[in-house]
Amino acid sequence: YPSNPQMGEGSMLERANCRAKGGAPGFKVAILGAAGGIGQPLAMLMKMNPLVSVLHLYDVVNAPGVTADISHMDTGAVVRGFLGQSQLEGALTGMDLVIIPAGIPRKPGMTRDDLFKINAGIVRTLCEGIAKCCPNAIVNLISNPVNSTVPIAAEVFKKAGTYDPKKLLGVTSLDVVRANTFVAEVLGLDPREVEVPVVGGHAGVTILPLLSQVKPPCSFTQEETEYLTKRIQDGGTEVVEAKKGAGSATLSMAYAAVKFADACLKGLRGDAGVVACVFVASQVTELPFFASKVRLGRTGAEEVYQLGPLNEYERIGLEKAKKELAESIQKGISFIRN
Numbered sequence: 097y098p099s100n101p102q103m104g105e106g107s108m109l110e111r112a113n114c115r116a117k118g119g120a121p122g123f124k125v126a127i128l129g130a131a132g133g134i135g136q137p138l139a140m141l142m143k144m145n146p147l148v149s150v151l152h153l154y155d156v157v158n159a160p161g162v163t164a165d166i167s168h169m170d171t172g173a174v175v176r177g178f179l180g181q182s183q184l185e186g187a188l189t190g191m192d193l194v195i196i197p198a199g200i201p202r203k204p205g206m207t208r209d210d211l212f213k214i215n216a217g218i219v220r221t222l223c224e225g226i227a228k229c230c231p232n233a234i235v236n237l238i239s240n241p242v243n244s245t246v247p248i249a250a251e252v253f254k255k256a257g258t259y260d261p262k263k264l265l266g267v268t269s270l271d272v273v274r275a276n277t278f279v280a281e282v283l284g285l286d287p288r289e290v291e292v293p294v295v296g297g298h299a300g301v302t303i304l305p306l307l308s309q310v311k312p313p314c315s316f317t318q319e320e321t322e323y324l325t326k327r328i329q330d331g332g333t334e335v336v337e338a339k340k341g342a343g344s345a346t347l348s349m350a351y352a353a354v355k356f357a358d359a360c361l362k363g364l365r366g367d368a369g370v371v372a373c374v375f376v377a378s379q380v381t382e383l384p385f386f387a388s389k390v391r392l393g394r395t396g397a398e399e400v401y402q403l404g405p406l407n408e409y410e411r412i413g414l415e416k417a418k419k420e421l422a423e424s425i426q427k428g429i430s431f432i433r434n
């Protein structure tokens with residue numbers, strides 16, 4: 097979609113394509129679900145990212161409007177819009193990183209698993225497109241329930257013969273962002289000084305903050321530990337209830353998604369020591385997928401770190417998390433296999 101029709105499509109697109117091809121340094125990124133509550137601010141923030149040279153915005157509604165709007169920002173990335181299934185191939189071809197916030201969000205009273213029925217099919221279709229058009233891209237999967245959509249994506253890629261476990265990443269960075277904020281509040285620190293590892297998965301008790309490993313080193317009373325763990329686990333529900341039926345976290349999610357996407361791009365660029373928590377194929381526990389700290393590099397999650405020492409409270413939390421995670425993972429796998 098040309099952003100200024102009066103200038104003529106040919107010249108606009110030609111110049112944009114030329115700039116994109118002509119070696120503007122950076123990566124090609126697609127956002128699938130770009131017109132949504134997360135998609136729009138995410139598109140805006142990615143357009144501001146100097147590591148991005150080409151930004152493809154795909155949705156089944158409203159992609160031209162969002163694209164026209166974002167394309168007026170005077171930052172480096174060339175923006176192109178893609179509307180509907182028939183344009184999915186164009187959106188995906190040549191991409192280095194694909195970010196997926198497509199799918200319905202929760203309303204009050206729903207669990208993330210209640211979204212499975214609709215979002216599972218959306219994720220399947222989009223991942224079939226990725227397998228066909230950009231099988232080497234890193235995938236950042238945001239659509240809920242992440243604990244099941246990541247296994248769904250893995251099965252789709254396995255079926256297509258393109259599965260690379262290092263490149264399929266379920267986005268859990270919002271849990272870390274929340275944990276940093278809430279812990280900083282309790283400690284009276286600036287959230288930017290605080291680092292909380294959050295492991296497990298992305299729903300209720302599967303979200304396991306490791307408060308014994310907070311940086312800078314600190315200690316919490318049992319009451320603080322229980323308050324913080326619950327607030328971090330229920331962070332999504334806190335937003336869903338506050339929005340009263342108008343959706344779930346979008347702005348903090350876009351921020352968290354960009355933080356994680358930026359880490360992926362820095363890894364792709366070859367930066368050393370890029371570490372983040374993410375839900376990924378894992379041997380850290382007996383489960384096939386688990387969120388933990390990983391090192392991001394040129395080929396994705398190149399190293400998955402062990403959990404480190406846990407205290408008694410965290411060990412109990414881990415057992416609960418694994419029980420629920422096992423079921424959610426199996427549900428995702430069965431959706432494709434059966």
Ligand code: NAD
Pocket residue numbers: 128129130131132133134135154155156157197198199200201202211215218221222237238239240241242267268269270271298343344345346349
């Ligand atoms: P939204 O309804 O505002 O936006 C979703 C967008 O997806 C819409 O624009 C819709 O048109 C689009 N879409 C629907 N089907 C599509 C398809 N087949 N192909 C491409 N696009 C399609 O919802 P939202 O608030 O942006 O949330 C999106 C998803 O992200 C939800 O599933 C939500 O639960 C999840 N989410 C995850 C996290 C996380 O931490 N991983 C955080 C917040 C929200």
Ligand code: LMR
Pocket residue numbers: 201202208240270331332333335336344345
């Ligand atoms: C979140 O954690 O905010 C998201 O997973 C959205 C939700 O449904 O809670």
